[in-house]
Amino acid sequence: MLPFITCSINFYAMAFMPLLLASEDYYAIPKNELGRATSLTLIWSQLLPLIFTPFMTFVYETIGRRIPIYYSLLCTNFLIWLMPKVAPNFTLLCSLRAVVGLNNTLTMAAPLISDYVK
Secondary structure (H helix, E strand, O other), X not given: OHHHHHHHHHHHHHHXXXXXXXXXXXXXXXXXXXHXXXXXHHHHHXXXXXXHHHHHHHHHHXXXXXXXXXXXXXXXXXXXXXXXXXXXXXXXXXXXXXXXXXXXXXXXXOOHHHHHOO
């Protein structure tokens, strides 16, 4: 279920991103710059998890298995709710999207399956 939930959250965050960026009420990115702005948020959402994924093992070994997963899912939902609220600060939006990507990686890297294999 965790990969399904994580993929659904990630798809939702990226599906509404162009609409949020183009909206006059939020970021008001011109249509000719919309693709670049969307790809910039996508790059940051992949860069932070790429850097911090090797350290996820230490998180799971020191804190445990369930607490990081619960934190990740709750924090991701809060950050997606917060994305329209930080408008028109595009840098903060990219930062929020990067933390969402990191939380998704934290959920996907959960060693729960390997714990149950005996």
